Amino acid sequence: MSVFNSLKKVLKSEKSRNFPNDLESLWMPFSANKHFKKNPRLISRAKGMYYYTPSGDKILDGVAGLWCCNAGHNRDQIVEAIKKQAEELDFAPAFNMGHPKSFELSSKLSQIAPKGFNHVFFGNSGSEAVESALKIALSYWLEKGDVKKKILIGRNRGYHGTNFGGVSVGGIEKNRTQFNKFLPGVYHLPDTHNLEKNSFSKGQPHWGEELADELTLMVNKHGSENIAAVIVEPVAGSTGVLIPPKNYLNKLKKICDHNNILLIFDEVITGFGRLGKAFASEYFDITPDLICVAKGINSGTVPMGAVLVQDKIFEAFMNKEEKTIDLFHGYTYSAHPLACAASLAALKLYEDESLFERVNQLSKYWEDGLHSLKGTKNVIDIRNLGLIGAIELEPITGKPTRRAYNVLCEAFNNHKTLLRVTGDIIALSPPLIIQKEEIDQLIENLKKTLQQTE
Numbered sequence: 001m002s003v004f005n006s007l008k009k010v011l012k013s014e015k016s017r018n019f020p021n022d023l024e025s026l027w028m029p030f031s032a033n034k035h036f037k038k039n040p041r042l043i044s045r046a047k048g049m050y051y052y053t054p055s056g057d058k059i060l061d062g063v064a065g066l067w068c069c070n071a072g073h074n075r076d077q078i079v080e081a082i083k084k085q086a087e088e089l090d091f092a093p094a095f096n097m098g099h100p101k102s103f104e105l106s107s108k109l110s111q112i113a114p115k116g117f118n119h120v121f122f123g124n125s126g127s128e129a130v131e132s133a134l135k136i137a138l139s140y141w142l143e144k145g146d147v148k149k150k151i152l153i154g155r156n157r158g159y160h161g162t163n164f165g166g167v168s169v170g171g172i173e174k175n176r177t178q179f180n181k182f183l184p185g186v187y188h189l190p191d192t193h194n195l196e197k198n199s200f201s202k203g204q205p206h207w208g209e210e211l212a213d214e215l216t217l218m219v220n221k222h223g224s225e226n227i228a229a230v231i232v233e234p235v236a237g238s239t240g241v242l243i244p245p246k247n248y249l250n251k252l253k254k255i256c257d258h259n260n261i262l263l264i265f266d267e268v269i270t271g272f273g274r275l276g277k278a279f280a281s282e283y284f285d286i287t288p289d290l291i292c293v294a295k296g297i298n299s300g301t302v303p304m305g306a307v308l309v310q311d312k313i314f315e316a317f318m319n320k321e322e323k324t325i326d327l328f329h330g331y332t333y334s335a336h337p338l339a340c341a342a343s344l345a346a347l348k349l350y351e352d353e354s355l356f357e358r359v360n361q362l363s364k365y366w367e368d369g370l371h372s373l374k375g376t377k378n379v380i381d382i383r384n385l386g387l388i389g390a391i392e393l394e395p396i397t398g399k400p401t402r403r404a405y406n407v408l409c410e411a412f413n414n415h416k417t418l419l420r421v422t423g424d425i426i427a428l429s430p431p432l433i434i435q436k437e438e439i440d441q442l443i444e445n446l447k448k449t450l451q452q453t454e
């Protein structure tokens, strides 16, 4: 009998109605399909800080699903808003048509965005937000008559989703090598990660501001008249939580301004409270030209992404004859009614429960808890900012990423904790509703997991 069949039998006997009959048909994204299907880790229900497996195990969520469920899981207010919207309006075409909640949500997002971001363009994911932002940036310069400005600059170890534009400006080699075709005219700044200089930094590391000077070198080499935009995550998440060194982002911004280059902040993970402010732009007090958001926009409940757009950019597109389309880009599900309703409810919940402010109250406790793991087996670095954390592990010789993957499995199977791992790094980003006792529990579970993983 296969492992899967025997597991199914066990789970049936444990009255699990949620276990699927067939695991083979689904090609899971970014997954080791073969290993998963031999050892499935299923989640069938969630509430607050916890997931539940089909057999009823309660799993502490250390990553807000995948950096998205900032208000915690299955919050009644969001669930009700989605239900109500589904009864009232299932879908409305987005091209040359509108539905009220898309406008209401855009106004609401503009109110919480940094000053000057009074326009919102919707997609359905972080990847689509990035794709839209890159297109807006490129076409902005065409609208302005700067037809040579076509170069895009990303950063090594940047992650901007998986569409061709995002993968091109992103800096993860593995996400590229399987595909072999990308946007031309893209260059990458160096990443800011340096264990020799910055290991075990609390908050923003001291060393690394000068890495921004690479942008000046690129401008000197390629000419500012040819560069359209720079895109960075204020805090890089998917490549293992790389906290920007002090003054680094300010310097990038200054160089962009000085050379008439647009700055795009990809805030897909930092948006909606992760650093204690609505956006990292506000936290770092840096105003970019475009901001990409997704995930926390509706606490991960319905697929949605968006670009927050500065007035000067939007206005450049409004110079055409009234009946002409101003941007040849969009999606069938741009501003889907269910996603909008969910987002309006999530934003209200964030506000009613002061969840962004909570992050400021908890961040020191979070930092202390995380750094108490210094000295635990295989730990070579710990870093944190807001309600984000990372624990970097010594890789197993000759088998990079294996140790962290083992940690993920050990944490889930034996310590009832959901982690995210990337490379040999454990990334942490719990829902913003986490209580101090749950932080303690998470740290305790992590400690045991690390001690018990080779």
Ligand SMILES: Cc1ncc(COP(=O)(O)O)c(C=O)c1O
Residues within 6 Å of the ligand: 124, 125, 126, 127, 128, 130, 159, 160, 161, 162, 233, 237, 238, 266, 267, 268, 269, 294, 295
């Ligand atoms: C910074 C950043 N940009 C873009 C994305 C892509 O988002 P999605 O997976 O919703 O397409 C992610 C996903 O983690 C992200 O962290």
